[in-house]
Amino acid sequence: xxxxxxxxxxxxxxxxxxxxxxxxxxxxxxxxxxxxxxxxxxxxxxxxxxxxxxxxxxxxxxxxxxxxxxxxxxxxxxxxxxxxxxxxxxxxxxxxxxxxxxxxxxxxxxxxxxxxxxxxxxxxxxxxxxxxxxxxxxxxxxxxxxxxxxxxxxxxxxxxxxxxxxxxxxxxxxxxxxxxxxxxxxxxxxxxxxxxxxxxxxxxxxxxxxxxxxxxxxxxxxxxxxxxxxxxxxxxxxxxxxxxxxxxxxxxxxxxxxxxxxxxxxxxxxxxxxxxxxxxxxxxxxxxxxxxxxxxxxxxxxxxxxxxxxxxxxxxxxxxxxxxxxxxxxxxxxxxxxxxxxxxxxxxxxxxxxxxxxxxxxxxxxxxxxxxxxxxxxxxxxxxxxx
Numbered sequence: 385x386x387x388x389x390x391x392x393x394x395x396x397x398x399x400x401x402x403x404x405x406x407x408x409x410x411x412x413x414x415x416x417x418x419x420x421x422x423x424x425x426x427x428x429x430x431x432x433x434x435x436x437x438x439x440x441x442x443x444x445x446x447x448x449x450x451x452x453x454x455x456x457x458x459x460x461x462x463x464x465x466x467x468x469x470x471x472x473x474x475x476x477x478x479x480x481x482x483x484x485x486x487x488x489x490x491x492x493x494x495x496x497x498x499x500x501x502x503x504x505x506x507x508x509x510x511x512x513x514x515x516x517x518x519x520x521x522x523x524x525x526x527x528x529x530x531x532x533x534x535x536x537x538x539x540x541x542x543x544x545x546x547x548x549x550x551x552x553x554x555x556x557x558x559x560x561x562x563x564x565x566x567x568x569x570x571x572x573x574x575x576x577x578x579x580x581x582x583x584x585x586x587x588x589x590x591x592x593x594x595x596x597x598x599x600x601x602x603x604x605x606x607x608x609x610x611x612x613x614x615x616x617x618x619x620x621x622x623x624x625x626x627x628x629x630x631x632x633x634x635x636x637x638x639x640x641x642x643x644x645x646x647x648x649x650x651x652x653x654x655x656x657x658x659x660x661x662x663x664x665x666x667x668x669x670x671x672x673x674x675x676x677x678x679x680x681x682x683x684x685x686x687x688x689x690x691x692x693x694x695x696x697x698x699x700x701x702x703x704x705x706x707x708x709x710x711x712x713x714x715x716x717x718x719x720x721x722x723x724x725x726x727x728x729x730x731x732x733x734x735x736x737x738x739x740x741x742x743x744x745x746x747x748x749x750x751x752x753x754x755x756x757x758x759x760x761x762x763x764x765x766x767x768x769x770x771x
Contacts, residue, residue, distance in 0.1 A: 385601045387615045388431040390480045392597040399570040401563055401581075403594045406482030415456035418481040419449040428455040431478040433620040435598070436466035438514050442476070445484060452481060474620055485593060490583035491550055492516050492527070493564065495571040497578075504532040504571065506564060508546040512583035538568040552586070559592055560584075574612060575605035624668075624687050631683045633672055640665025642764060643688035643697040643726075645681075647672050647706050654757065655700045662761035664768065667694045675705040681714025689722050695769040696727045698760055703734030712740035716747055727767035728752065731760050 387395075393403040405422060408431065409415040419426035426449075430442035437443050442464045446452030456479050463473030492512035498505040509527045511519045519526055528549045530542040543561035552560050563584075571579040578600040585595045606613050618626045628635035634649070642664045646652040649671050656666045668691070672684045688694050701711045711732070728751045732740050744751045752767075754760045 385603055385606060385612070385616060386433040386620070387599055387601070387612075388433070388478065388480075388617065388620075389429065389597055390431060390478070391615045392599040393594065395570060395574065395599060396567075396581075396594055396597055399566045399573075401566050401570070401594055402592060403597070404482045404485055406480055408478050409456060409481050410460070410478055412453045412457040412460065415446075415479060415481050416449045416453035419446055419452035422481070422483045424448050425484040426452045427482045427484050428452055428459065429480045429482065430459045430464050430476045431480055432464050432466075432469075432474040432476055433617070434464070434466045434468040434474055436468055436514075437464065440464055440466040442466070456481070477619065485585065485591075485595070486588040487583075487585045487595070488588045489586040490595075491552070491586070492582050493567065493584045494578065494580035494582070495532075495568055495576070496580075498531060501531050503534060504538075504568070506530045506532060506538060506542065506546060506568060508550050508564070510550045510552075516582055532568065537572070538565060540565070556586060556590070556592060563592060570599075574599070574609060575602045576600060577602050624691060628670075628684070628687055631680055633670065633676075633680060633684050633687070635671075635684070635687060636669040637691075638666050638668050639693075640667045641693055641695040641769065643667045643670075643691060643694035644700070645670050645672060645684050645688060645697070646700045647674055647676060647702065647704075647711070651700060651702060655698060655760075658757040658761045659698060659764060662765040664696075664764055667691060672706070672711075676711075676714075678710050678714045678717065681706075681711050682717040685715050685718035686721070689718065689726075694726060696764060696767050697729070698764055699728065699730040699732075700757070700760065701730075701732045701734070701740070703732065703737055703740070707736040708732045708734060708740030709736040709743060710740075712743040716743065716749075719747075719749055725749075729754060729760055729763045729767070731755065731757065 390408045407418050426446050428444050430437050444455035446455045459476050464476050465473035490512040492509040494507045507529050511526050532538050543564040547557040547560040580598040581594040583595050585593045601612050622637045642659045644666050646655050652671045659666050730751050731754050752763050
């Protein structure tokens with residue numbers, strides 16, 4: 385789960401990490417009032433769940449309350465398009481109005497999960513700011529890393545080594561090390577998958593400030609954190625993904641035209657690979673789960689039918705706790721409610737597979753039934769829509 389910058393900074397503050405003074409505004413008039421409170425000059429930042437805001441015009445500086453108001457008016461109520469949003473962009477309903485600080489240097493600091501090493505890793509660099517992704521791609525040696533043993537936690541000597549490696553002024557090494565320790569405590573306490581400060585600014589008056597912050601939380605741990613769940617902004621998410629989450633369905637929107645419905649994450653990945661081998665592109669990742677009910681299957685299939693990008697559907701069910709006949713009835717229940725018809729390819733194996741196949745064969749959906757993923761790939765290729 386993602387949160388807005390202003391929400392992330394509020395969490396950082398709880399853990400003693402310094403952030404600029406500021407408040408969030410929903411109207412240009414509020415932005416003007418906040419800028420006035422901050423002394424007149426302010427930075428106005430679009431609050432969206434995407435990076436690249438500065439390059440896309442989502443961050444503006446106002447030298448006066450009136451300029452802050454005009455900047456907010458230019459941003460609020462529009463859709464911000466960045467390299468992370470796609471051409472459709474994301475709506476901007478809020479702006480963060482912050483004090484304008486004089487920056488001497490910009491650094492990068494983050495804690496993330498290193499899936500290869502199976503542990504958290506703290507990353508730090510003296511090359512912070514908007515070009516950090518380019519630095520990671522062209523000069524990865526400039527990003528320092530410290531792997532963390534989850535049993536003993538982040539150690540003081542690791543923090544000091546990273547701080548020295550960032551080429552901070554000598555008197556800032558100790559505060560930077562303390563800040564890293566606080567960021568890791570936050571990461572661990574709130575079950576984050578990412579805690580990032582970019583840039584971590586050294587101001588001309590010697591302060592270290594988190595000028596921008598990004599926190600992502602592990603969805604599977606949200607049940608432990610109602611205070612984090614309360615921060616969710618569903619308007620920043622794909623409507624189909626929001627609806628899927630309400631029914632406990634694992635769903636991620638993708639760019640292709642082949643809708644997928646599978647029970648089991650591993651089987652879903654294999655199904656998506658088969659679609660790619662057929663020269664097509666999946667429209668989604670959709671795992672209804674091994675123990676899905678008929679209603680969950682129906683809801684999942686409705687998501688596929690409601691996606692205008694979906695031109696053909698591949699269903700791959702291995703019956704276990706979720707019986708194949710239950711899956712078939714769910715599919716039929718979903719299709720009764722809509723006139724939308726697209727080619728459907730179904731592979732069913734396992735518990736009550738014959739019953740499920742018979743239910744689909746007796747329907748008027750014109751389902752093509754196959755026995756393995758090779759046949760499924762060939763059939764998806766055969767029913768490719770005209771472009």
